[in-house]
Amino acid sequence: MKLDGKTLRLVNGYLAERRADVVRDLSRLIRVPSVRSDPEPGAPYGAACLAGLSEAIALFRENGFDAKASEGNYYGIATYGEGDRSVGLFGHTDVVPVGDGWEYCPPFEPAEIDGCLVGRGSVDNKAAIVISLYVMRAVRDLSLPIGGKLVAFIGAAEETGMEDVASFVRENPMPDFSLVPDNDYPVSLGEKGICRFYVRSRDRFSDILSFAGGLAFNVVLDRAEITLRADSAVARALPGAIAG
Template identity: 30%
Template sequence: MNINQLVEKYKNDIIKHTQELIRIKSTEKQGMPGKPFGEEVNQALEYVLKLSEDMGFQTLNLDGYAGHAEIGQGDETLGILVHLDVVPEGDGWTYPPYGGEIHNDRIYGRGASDDKGPTIAALFAMKAVKELGVELGKKIRIIFGTNEETNWDCMKHYFRKMKAPDMAFTPDSDFPVIFAEKGILVLNLVKKLENKSSGGIEVLEIKGGNRPNMVPDSCKAILKIRDESIDDFINKYEELKANTSSNLSIEIDQERVVVISEGVSAHGSTPQSGVNAISQLMSFLELVLDSNFSTYNFIKLYNEKLGAEVNGESIGCGLEDDVTGKLTLNVGMIELNSEEAKLTLDIRHPVKLTKEKVVNGIIDALAGTGIEVEIDNYMDPLYVPLDNPLVQTLMKVYREETGDTTSQPITTGGGTYARSMKNAVAFGPGFPGQEDVAHQKDEYMSIEHLIKITKIYAKAIYELTK
């Protein structure tokens, strides 16, 4: 029996375990002893380690931060880097976000494509190679991370205690092969607000977004409006609704008005694919507020320097290179009250540029505004030469298994575990031209897709270890 036949034999099990893993709501929570990212993330880790043991793999749980499962012999190790945590589900799902339900031959749920479906695919790919019964020249180790969607403490902890594999791929991006990933810079822009209000409208609070690396699909402002200003406010709101495509709604409760902005979520590395609910709301608020108090000035500055832009042109970082193209900028979160405003930006910068160039450009663009620029997190870019044997082998496997002989290795603004070690690249699971549903409502993976990537990963493991 060949590899593809083995994978077909496992089809029902692959579907079942993907559904079960999706049903674990593994969003990061407050840590506890032995469970640094919360109960449910730990439950997902224990689930895959138990599944690996049932497959006959040797396993290790490294203090709840990460784990691995291993087969094979040899002095060298091939790594497969996956993650079990997911971003929050957001609103507007057609099917339960943690149901793992099948509709139209698609498995729906948060993590179906990022990264639980690919995790199960990789596990069963290892199982297929193991059951071939051929002698392997390397160890094969799948490493399970648990907070990839935030700050990667899982991988930092793992690689402090364990030697990195000699080569690796991660099934957490796109095919055919990702050979370069932009640098990832998370910044906070903080502004102290000096006075609460002026005129008939007071801004009590603005809050929106779930994570820096998600285009926010919801943002809410709570306003206090005097009676004499309500009619003018409503007129401006209705005029905007009639003349733009902005998705806004209002709820009026005596003097308090809640303005709700609904956008379209997308991955923070591709902000052009979504509609930013924060930017949509800030544009409206500038229209309705008076112009002589600090909250208004901050909102006006937001619209001038950020607005609906996604490449950082107006805020001093509209940069690009000839390898990875233009910088992208996503305003992922906002928290504003009467005393302080805080924006969190997710920036993906080209591989040939430095974080210092980006940060200094923003500082210069905001000079004199009173806004403080704080670096929250940073990840260096990734670049693996095209003639690297890892890249060449994975390209060969992809072309043989798909028949796609024209696609070339690509670059991305996404950040994967590949940059956590040397000699690693991202490899799937998205195919060229396929809809990107990661971090979006109604995330799914088709069953056909799931089985196809399992075959590709099994062949890749075989070719890299035979």
């Protein structure tokens, strides 16, 4: 299918008419506090992540699409269309820990402010789930000839190791082409990885008794704490930090 100007205007009009529905559905997903926790039977990433996955699957089903969780609830898949060729739409419902300092609203009580929806997961990455849903709806409702099928992947462990994707790859044929709506424009062709490392020192950092910050590897720290020896040169150099 060639996306000409007429078709693009048709799709844009379709989505504009459903803006309130998009906000409603995204808010529904944001309200689920889907932060990973200890595994439970049938919930490999914890009960909250299973709740987020289940809510997204329910959303696709309510809109008339074939959607289901994998065996063991590691991920979900929603599909539309027929044919051997497929386009993958990848998103995830899990989120990083919330931390402190939420100024505009509680993290799982979304609020629309100046045309933007604020809440944990509003961009990363529950928006991608709703984007995938409305792409599939537009293709179906406007009878757009895509010449294949759409496969929406619903992840539940992207923030903590991507075991969900690994399970998907083992159990399913890979789409011929995939889109990951997990970033801003322009379109990217890849993403840098994350380097996790641990530092241990016996001498050079001996004045540091402990140091900690943040709630996860892949988030910007909202605060950090350090415990120093009171007689250390570093502690004495901190203005007003230590008296006497």
